[in-house]
Amino acid sequence: MTSDNQDEHLLGAVASALVTIDELRDLTVFQMPYPATVQRALDRIVLHCLRRYARPPKSVPGLVRWGYERHLGGWPLTLPDGVYPADGFLVDAESGAPTALCHEIALCAETDNPLQEASRRMATMTDLASEYSQAPAYGTLRGVLATHPVLTNDLLNNVRFANRLGALDEHLGDFYHPIGLEYEIDGAVFPCANCSTPLRLTAAGSWWCEREECGTGGAVSPGAPLDWDAKVLMQMGRKHRQFVSGPGRTVLRIANSLKLPGVTVRRWPVHGPGDLRVELPGVHAWTALIVDWHSPVLLGRAIAVAMSRYGADTAIWVVAQYRVDADPDYLRVVREHATVATGTPQVCSEEEFTDMVRRHSKESGHA
Numbered sequence: 001m002t003s004d005n006q007d008e009h010l011l012g013a014v015a016s017a018l019v020t021i022d023e024l025r026d027l028t029v030f031q032m033p034y035p036a037t038v039q040r041a042l043d044r045i046v047l048h049c050l051r052r053y054a055r056p057p058k059s060v061p062g063l064v065r066w067g068y069e070r071h072l073g074g075w076p077l078t079l080p081d082g083v084y085p086a087d088g089f090l091v092d093a094e095s096g097a098p099t100a101l102c103h104e105i106a107l108c109a110e111t112d113n114p115l116q117e118a119s120r121r122m123a124t125m126t127d128l129a130s131e132y133s134q135a136p137a138y139g140t141l142r143g144v145l146a147t148h149p150v151l152t153n154d155l156l157n158n159v160r161f162a163n164r165l166g167a168l169d170e171h172l173g174d175f176y177h178p179i180g181l182e183y184e185i186d187g188a189v190f191p192c193a194n195c196s197t198p199l200r201l202t203a204a205g206s207w208w209c210e211r212e213e214c215g216t217g218g219a220v221s222p223g224a225p226l227d228w229d230a231k232v233l234m235q236m237g238r239k240h241r242q243f244v245s246g247p248g249r250t251v252l253r254i255a256n257s258l259k260l261p262g263v264t265v266r267r268w269p270v271h272g273p274g275d276l277r278v279e280l281p282g283v284h285a286w287t288a289l290i291v292d293w294h295s296p297v298l299l300g301r302a303i304a305v306a307m308s309r310y311g312a313d314t315a316i317w318v319v320a321q322y323r324v325d326a327d328p329d330y331l332r333v334v335r336e337h338a339t340v341a342t343g344t345p346q347v348c349s350e351e352e353f354t355d356m357v358r359r360h361s362k363e364s365g366h367a
C-alpha cells in the first residue's frame with residue numbers, strides 16, 4: 001500500500017486478518033493459537049481504540065463481529081475521504097465470509113502492485129507455455145479455470161481429457177484442493193446456478209454466492225448438486241477465484257459476443273499484456289484487460305500502479321458490466337484514481353468495448 005495514512009494501514013491489517021481467519025474456518029486445519037498476523041491486527045486495533053477512547057473488540061471473534069456489525073463509517077478510524085464506502089462491510093453478515101471489498105482492501109494492503117500479485121500464479125503458467133511454445137494451452141487453461149470453480153475427481157479427469165492443455169496438463173490439479181466442510185449440506189455440495197461456485201447456506205436458509213455478480217440479479221439459486229462422496233475439489237483460494245478466474249467469466253463472455261465477421265479474438269495471449277487481443281486485421285487492434293472489482297477507487301489505484309510500472313497504457317481496461325450498471329459513477333471514479341503523471345488510462349465498460357469493436361467492424365465493411 002502506498003498511502004501514508006496510518007488508519008488506512010490499520011484497516012488493511014484488519015481486512016487481511018479477517019481473510020486469514022476465513023481461510024482457517026475449515027475445522028480440519030484449525031489450530032490455536034491464531035496466526036501471528038491475526039493476533040497482531042487485533043492488538044493494533046485494541047491499542048488504537050484505547051488511544052481514541054473507543055471501546056475495543058475483546059477477542060478475535062469480537063473483531064469478526066465488528067466486521068459484520070459495523071459499517072466502515074462506524075469504525076473508529078479516520079480514513080481518507082471518498083475511498084472506503086461508509087456503508088461498506090468487511091464481513092458478510094449472512095454467510096460470515098469476508099466481503100469482496102474486504103478481499104480488495106486486504107490485497108491492496110499486502111502488496112504495492114495488487115493486479116500483478118493476484119495473478120502471480122498465472123505468470124508461472126505463461127512462462128511454462130512460452131517455454132514449451134504452447135501458447136494456445138495457456139488460453140485453454142484460463143478458460144477451464146473460469147468455467148470450473150468446482151470439480152469432482154472424475155470431472156477433473158474429464159476436463160483434462162476434453163481440453164488440450166499440453167505441458168500445462170500436469171499442473172491443472174494444482175489449482176484444485178479438497179473442498180472445505182463449510183460447503184457440505186446434507187451430503188452434497190451445491191454449485192451456484194449462475195457461476196458454478198459452491199454456495200453457502202445462510203442461517204436464514206437462503207443461498208449465498210461469493211461472487212457479487214450472482215446476487216445482483218435477485219436471489220441466488222443452486223444448480224445440480226455434487227455428491228460429497230465424489231471427492232469434490234474447489235478451485236484454490238478466494239483471492240485467486242475473485243481476482244483471476246472470476247473475471248475470466250467476463251473475458252469468455254466478451255470473446256463470445258465478438259464472434260463477428262472479420263474480427264479475430266485471442267483470449268489470454270501469452271506474449272504481451274492483456275486478457276484479450278482483438279483485431280480487425282489491417283484496420284485496428286486492441287489489447288483489453290478485464291477487471292471486476294467492488295471498489296472503483298481501489299481498482300483505479302491498482303491500475304495506476306500497473307500503468308506506471310509496466311507501461312500498460314496502450315491497453316484498454318474493461319470493467320465487468322454489472323459493476324457499471326450498479327453504479328453510474330463507477331468508470332469516472334476509476335479514471336480519476338487511475339490517472340498518473342503520464343496520463344489517464346482508457347477505461348470502459350464491457351458493453352462500451354464490444355459496441356466499439358462492432359462499430360469498427362461495420363465501418364470497415366465487414367458486418
Ligand SMILES: [Zn+2]
Nearest residue numbers: 192195209214
Ligand atoms: Zn454465483
